[in-house]
Amino acid sequence: MKIRNITVLNKREALEEISRIGAESTGCRLMAPKAVHRLIKIYGLSPKQATILKQEMLSKGGEAAVARGVLDSSAQSSEVILMGTLRQMEELISKLKMQPFGLPALGRQIKQVLDNLEGRPVFDLDCRGKKVTIGNRTLVMGILNVTPDSFSDGGKYYDPGMALERALGMVEEGADIIDLGGESTRPGYAPVEPEEELKRILPVLKRLVRDIPVPLSVDTCKSLVAEAALEEGAHIINDQWALRQDHRMAEVVARHGAPLILMHNQKGTAYRELMGDMIDFFNDSIDRGMEAGIPRDKMIVDPGIGFGKTPEQNIEVMGRLKELECLGLPVLIGTSRKSLIGKVLDLPVDQRLEGTAATVSVGIANGADIIRVHDVKEMSRVARMTDAMVRRKI
Incomplete structure (x- = not known):
């Protein structure tokens, strides 16, 4: 005789295990929910x-x-x-x-x-005419900052020609989405007015819309910026404040039929219960979006690693990411080169590749559908290898 434990995460996996031993089909269906x-x-x-x-x-x-x-x-x-x-x-x-x-x-x-x-079915997300498939494999969102002060690549892609070259390079390296940002959100950042943010992103966006084959996301919490970007042809809005900072954002996104990324954020790091508070935050933002006319299946949640959290809280969120599954929405994580990695490894921004890879792999294993990264080529490989083990797709 031999004995071992088995792991099942949902009813489908339980049914597969019970069927594998040769149990009668009706009995399999009756027993699976008990497993x-x-x-x-x-x-x-x-x-x-x-x-x-x-x-x-x-x-x-x-x-x-x-x-x-x-x-x-x-x-x-x-x-x-x-x-x-x-x-x-x-x-x-x-x-x-x-x-x-x-x-x-x-x-x-x-x-x-x-x-x-029990898990979401694989589905195609319509990004204003361009589609990405959610759930079949991990999608890679390439970061393109056109700011003078972003913590990692500030000033590098301020020129529209250089930005286009970088975006095309990221697509070639495996980016499924390009995320364009015109305002730094690093700790201690100086907010900019909508006019300045538009001055930075619109010349680049015009070039990207014309020449980039993948959907373009614009990283902003300002409805004026979102509206101008969507009118220029942007496909997704990535709101760092999840409809909390600008009351017009939900209406703008709904009117243009764009998918919306809701990132968890708050001032300070005090929580009654970390994951419970985050889920309450998301449910409230989802309700705001739906009341404005954004379909629930066009929303994506981002736990906001590095925003409103201590390093210890960031690590806890990464370890408990699966708890976001109760929302039934795709999950995006943005851990690339973050200070969390620097604090754990005591390394500067330009030496955080391996630390980023670790967070990406753990994030995917814990349910992330999209990874937002600077190092597209390397993290695309990490995602493919992790998918082979987690999603069992080679």
């Missing part, structure tokens, strides 16, 4: 709601952790952690449909999260 265990955290429940969840999960062989004062109603509210198999969660959702206290709506939210954790 996948989930932990779901819920916030702001009343003692009555938390008590019902606890009782229902226990009756199904699962578990629910609640605050100490829930059972005697001494607690005003409670967070709840549901612990159980997919089958137990499915049975809970069915039971919640018949419960009072707003629990049917909660059941629908739990089901949506569980569906998101």
Whole structure:
């Protein structure tokens, strides 16, 4: 006899493992949801709601952790952690449909999260006429800064001719998207007015739109810049403040039918709960976008490594990136040459290639769909090798 453990991440993988041993097909379908265990955290429940969840999960062989004062109603509210198999969660959702206290709506939210954790299908993202396929392999976004003060390449590509040459080079090296930025966001940066930002990016954008075959993203948090860029032919808007800084941004992006990247950002590094706060932030930004008319499936989330976080918090986010899967949206990471790498390795900006490669590989293993990088050739190779192991595609 031999014995070993196996790892399954979702129902599909569980079904494959059970089928592999020769189990009967109907039995495979019945057993697969029992092989996948989930932990779901819920916030702001009343003692009555938390008590019902606890009782229902226990009756199904699962578990629910609640605050100490829930059972005697001494607690005003409670967070709840549901612990159980997919089958137990499915049975809970069915039971919640018949419960009072707003629990049917909660059941629908739990089901949506569980569906998101099963993985997104591969799909084509329409970038205003140009398409990129999300989910088949990791996409590479090449960074093109036309600023005098960016932390890594400030001043190098200020000239439109040099910028075009660099963009064409990145495409040849494997870039699927070019991200054009006209304002540095390095620590201690000096904000620029929209007119100055447009003065920097429009001459370059005109050349890129004409000569670059891949979608062009514009990295800005200003609606005036976004609108001018989209009218000039840009395909994607990359908002560093996720619709929080300029109230017109959502309407502009919606009107032009562009995909939108929502980056997590905040002033200061104080969190009640790091990942929970980030997910609340994204849900709020997603709601703002949808209210303005941006389809949910045209939004991408970026955890904002290096923004509003300490080095320790950045490392925690990278290790817990999979928790963003509950949103059901593509994830972009931008770790290239960041100070996080410099602090860990004690290296200057121009010596952070290996550190960037490590963060890219871990990011892809933890669910990133797009990597935003300076060193396109090298990171494209890292992504291909990591995809071969994570997505099992050679």
